[in-house]
Amino acid sequence: MSRELEIEKTYLAKYLPEGLRQNKSLEILDIYLPENSPHPKLRIRKSGDSYTITKKSPISTETCSIQNEDSIKITAEEFNALSNVSNRKIHKIRYFYPYQEYTAEFDVFLDQLAGLVLIDFEFPSPEKLEQFTTPDFCLADATEEEIIAGGVLSGHNLQSIKNTLNKFSYQEI
Numbered sequence: 001m002s003r004e005l006e007i008e009k010t011y012l013a014k015y016l017p018e019g020l021r022q023n024k025s026l027e028i029l030d031i032y033l034p035e036n037s038p039h040p041k042l043r044i045r046k047s048g049d050s051y052t053i054t055k056k057s058p059i060s061t062e063t064c065s066i067q068n069e070d071s072i073k074i075t076a077e078e079f080n081a082l083s084n085v086s087n088r089k090i091h092k093i094r095y096f097y098p099y100q101e102y103t104a105e106f107d108v109f110l111d112q113l114a115g116l117v118l119i120d121f122e123f124p125s126p127e128k129l130e131q132f133t134t135p136d137f138c139l140a141d142a143t144e145e146e147i148i149a150g151g152v153l154s155g156h157n158l159q160s161i162k163n164t165l166n167k168f169s170y171q172e173i
Helices: 076-082 126-131 159-167
Strands: 002-013 025-033 042-047 050-058 066-073 089-099 102-109 117-122 138-141
Touching: 002 126, 042 076, 050 076
Parallel strands: none
Antiparallel strands: 002 066, 002 117, 002 138, 025 042, 025 089, 042 050, 050 066, 089 102, 102 117
């Protein structure tokens, strides 16, 4: 098992930068557990040809930007055996877009969340997070919006999160 300190910000996308789809990408399928939880924190993930079980735990009640992320690599066979334990699923394409010294991870959602695009930036330290200037292709910082967290989002469709998106004048992409 590996543990990482994840320091990140999540933004709603304003638009997709020119050439984004020519960058490296991965198809991702996330399955969240427990299914009946309002905010499941256990995730089974297929990312390209890689499979993991991950649990995220906030280290502070003041911010969602910094979390412990515990992961275990699993096999395709194990993923397939577990893939029907929950209907809380998110299907997306993640594009890796270079921006300054960082990589913007554009999550273009599919299926029930088609039209939603979120952008994550990961940082090596809390200081770098604080110094970061939001790029023009980002509409709004949604890091602290609980409904945008993967586990919560997995229980929704685009229509059911419209009120949150409208608060930021988000336009479907």
